[in-house]
Amino acid sequence: MANALTRKLERVADLTAGEREVLESLCDRPRIIRAGQDILREGDRPEHLHLVVEGWAIRYNILPNGARQITAYLIPGDFCDLHVLVLEQMDHSIAALGPAKIAYIPKATVNLLTRQLPELLQALWWATLVDEGVLRAWIVNMGRRSAFKRAGHLMCGMYERMNNVGLVHGNAFSLPLTQREIADTLGLTPVHIGRVISRLRKEGLIALQKKELLIPDIERLKAISGFDSRYLHPEHVRVN
Amino acid sequence: MANALTRKLERVADLTAGEREVLESLCDRPRIIRAGQDILREGDRPEHLHLVVEGWAIRYNILPNGARQITAYLIPGDFCDLHVLVLEQMDHSIAALGPAKIAYIPKATVNLLTRQLPELLQALWWATLVDEGVLRAWIVNMGRRSAFKRAGHLMCGMYERMNNVGLVHGNAFSLPLTQREIADTLGLTPVHIGRVISRLRKEGLIALQKKELLIPDIERLKAISGFDSRYLHPEHVRVN
DNA sequence: CGTTGCATTGAGGGCCTTCAATAAAAGTGG
């Protein structure tokens, strides 16, 4: 019964029993964060790394005019701020979507671990490379698809990620987002997202109620929204 | 007289003389790629990693309707395809913008090197984390700024990157892009980009001719387009 | 059970697109 971080890293690397144990221990004693609360704010210079143990979080920027753009959804096993190992300062904020459990891991611990366990260092690097693929797909989605396809594509991506961690049951899964979050993800307005969702419903592509998203025919939705799942599938390459 | 890869990695890590020498040798005997030619295509399963030694390249996706979205500009010192260490298959293509020199490095060599030189592994990881920041800023730009600000922001980013490698002279630098490239970068059409550039010129924010971009007052352009350069500046953290 | 936030729907407007034509520039072959 591995935790989320271990599961995630084992998709891209072989870990020894000792390494796995170290990872487990990092997730001990997470702090409880209330729904909507910021975990990190732009400008922060955190002394700890923050790891999502339970719940969802969003990575986002606020622009001078007050507009928000979400640049990532963080689910259990995702680090919030690996980049502060290099950049020190946060250039964006992170907030819990619903109630969440966050582990606080001292930067020094991570630096120590990665120096002692090169296999772990490589696993973290490779996980970062996978994340890059997600960001690229996000850019393609926002740049070259209509609002309708954009929304469908987002839902396919959520489906895949949740499915990868066994959280899809009967083609349905929990999607704890308001239309405002979806709008801020896709670079649109809540009003228009409302119209788009209404159309997705009318065309029988989704059923969404009470933050529970059902996709009756995922292949059809993928086809319509131009979703290609390759970018999400690390193939567990062995170098040894 | 270090090469571009060494310069780039030394911004995020300490390298020994031996490590630097290894990096230099990787860039030996690059192949010449003609302007516009693909270096890698979607679906490829490359046996080598590709490193830009000279010139510019773009990372892009083509959608079923023929639309193109550019997701990165690669300049000397950038790897084209580090992610194939994990994902194996290319989920996008890479093309040379002008004539370029590309080094072909066997995947096995990189895997060997990163296992033998953890410091190098860490440098590559950290460089990847910096790239992630660029992608996030890209998303914010496309999602929440007008075409006018988007174009200005792109030009500020190019200015910064070129300045970081000493290629800005008298507030001007080479920008080997057509309006089509800029459009495909920002999720707009070439026609509209033309109008936007015309306005940037009229307002004295840029002078652009013969692929040479002059920004008379970079701070003014940054202010107008909401550019924050923090995301581009690794602070060279020491862990030792 | 009131308050607050969220979803829905309508009307009107604006930013950007599409289509089209022309001019300018860059690349090509003799």
Place this chain on the structure above:
DNA sequence: CCACTTTTATTGAAGGCCCTCAATGCAACG
């Protein structure tokens, strides 16, 4: 080096996708 072709840039007109503003109903929450 010039004629030819192709690509790129410029400009105009019309239209569409999405935004803004606004009002209503509904669900969530204390």
